[in-house]
Amino acid sequence: APKSIALPTVKEATFNGTEYSLSDLLTGYDAQIMALDGEMVATNAGTYRATVELTNSNYAWATDGDALAAEQPLVWTISKVQIEERWSNASGKPIFMIPSKYAEYVQIVYEYVDADGNVVAEADLIVGQQYKMVAKLSGAGAENFEITDEEGNVLEVPTQSSSDMFTHGQTGNPDDPNNPDTPDPPTTDPDAPTPPAGSGDSLA
8 A cells, every 4th residue: 555644734934035935845845756836936925826746656645534636735825024013203203113124125105194084295284183194015015014003913904004193283192103293202312313493383
């Protein structure tokens, strides 16, 4: 009877900008008695389909039920990088934090959105009106990333921040990093540059 051998299993992979080879992700793959075909290499996050075939009739795939055909499907996945929604006000304006190692793959564009969901140019913001500042993932590699909350749940729109509303022209809650009018937190770094005077909004 043919010798029983387990189907290879695929290790987890997450986008890192380099090319993954399916053969490197397999556990239990033996090139002397097996052959791979299909989508064998990939870089971007996604689901890829290949097959693994037993090429030696002295072996059969291990199974609890009916005998398996020599050629079996092999689905493998490259996961998206998850970025927790975090903002910094250190520059005097809110910045959505992207880990530096991903900066070459994904960038951020910012939009102001009013209470009705309309995008408003920064120059057209009206003092006293409510807006939110939304960070959107951009760039050639943006589809390989998704934003999560602090619990690790992927946001409803995975490519943009959830962001809270703020009232333009009013100094916001210091704990609300999404408010462009929130002043910088006090710094203990003696070398830190001092923010320019009068950088907040004011009515002339």
